[in-house]
Amino acid sequence: MDMKSWRHAFKVDPAKTITDADLEKLAESGTDALIVGGSDGVDLENVLDLLARIRRYSVPVALEVSTVESVTPGFDFYFIPTVLNSTKTEWINGIHHAALKEYGHMMNWDEVMTEGYCIMNPDCTAAKLTGVQEIPDEDDVVAYARMAEHLFKLPVFYLEYSGRFGEPSVVKAAGRVLDNTRLFYGGGITNAEEAKTMAALADTVIVGNVIYTNLSAALSTVEAVKSVTHR
Numbered sequence: 170m171d172m173k174s175w176r177h178a179f180k181v182d183p184a185k186t187i188t189d190a191d192l193e194k195l196a197e198s199g200t201d202a203l204i205v206g207g208s209d210g211v212d213l214e215n216v217l218d219l220l221a222r223i224r225r226y227s228v229p230v231a232l233e234v235s236t237v238e239s240v241t242p243g244f245d246f247y248f249i250p251t252v253l254n255s256t257k258t259e260w261i262n263g264i265h266h267a268a269l270k271e272y273g274h275m276m277n278w279d280e281v282m283t284e285g286y287c288i289m290n291p292d293c294t295a296a297k298l299t300g301v302q303e304i305p306d307e308d309d310v311v312a313y314a315r316m317a318e319h320l321f322k323l324p325v326f327y328l329e330y331s332g333r334f335g336e337p338s339v340v341k342a343a344g345r346v347l348d349n350t351r352l353f354y355g356g357g358i359t360n361a362e363e364a365k366t367m368a369a370l371a372d373t374v375i376v377g378n379v380i381y382t383n384l385s386a387a388l389s390t391v392e393a394v395k396s397v398t399h400r
């Protein structure tokens with residue numbers, strides 16, 4: 170169950186449709202975890218539906234919280250994004266502050282983990298939502314990675330290219346300055362080769378959209394990531 174050993178995770182979107190048969194293939198694929206999350210259209214009903222269907226399997230499952238209203242008990246972990254390169258304070262600490270005022274007293278902190286997001290694709294939904302206007306260059310990314318590790322001591326730095334394959338040299342530069350903070354890479358992986366490229370540079374590789382466009386390609390990324398030596 171230790172998130173620190175995860176090399177591969179699938180991100181399943183409660184706002185998208187997936188059959189039980191396909192969900193079973195993901196859950197039994199050998200991936201280290203399923204992350205339930207999306208940036209748009211996530212509500213309590215679709216989160217509960219997905220959770221109930223995933224809970225038949227033993228794979229660890231995390232809810233990546235994108236709206237407070239969709240949080241429900243039953244997950245192994247709760248991942249809380251904070252967008253380090255957002256221009257709007259609500260996505261850095263504002264929604265978090267409001268949520269803790271209301272629910273802070275009932276949280277099991279052992280299950281909660283903060284992800285320091287750095288959003289790299291200006292066209293993705295999360296970039297538009299959080300007001301990411303300038304895409305960080307390599308020097309900016311290194312500074313955000315150091316911010317995550319040394320200033321804020323976050324457990325995870327998440328390089329988020331959602332929907333677009335990232336620049337390996339930038340991912341490598343982030344990895345070089347991270348020792349205690351884990352580097353999550355996500356975005357645009359559509360096949361085993363791309364998964365291997367990022368698996369050599371990041372601690373954990375997250376695969377999302379291709380689940381819904383080419384399931385067998387998505388499944389092939391599990392073995393691909395695991396075949397690559399850790400950075």
Ligand SMILES: CC(C)=CCC/C(C)=C/CC/C(C)=C/CC/C(C)=C/CC/C(C)=C/CC/C(C)=C/CC/C(C)=C/COP(=O)(O)OP(=O)(O)O
Pocket residue numbers: 182206207208209233234235236237240241242243247249250251252260261264265266268269272275276277281286292293294295298299329331332377378
């Ligand atoms: C009873 C019980 C279990 C209690 C648990 C209590 C608990 C954990 C409470 C939550 C406390 C808390 C601090 C809540 C605040 C969380 C919150 C809403 C923070 C803001 C999150 C945030 C910054 C969202 C911005 C968007 C974002 C970064 C989303 C991350 C996921 C993401 C990028 C998914 C990709 O989305 P996708 O839809 O695939 O995108 P594309 O369209 O581009 O493909």
Ligand SMILES: O=P(O)(O)OC[C@@H](O)CO
Pocket residue numbers: 180329330331332333354355356357358375376377378379
């Ligand atoms: O959906 P894709 O592009 O695979 O990205 C995965 C994940 O980082 C999205 O939050």
Ligand SMILES: [Mg+2]
Pocket residue numbers: 182331377378
């Ligand atoms: Mg997506």
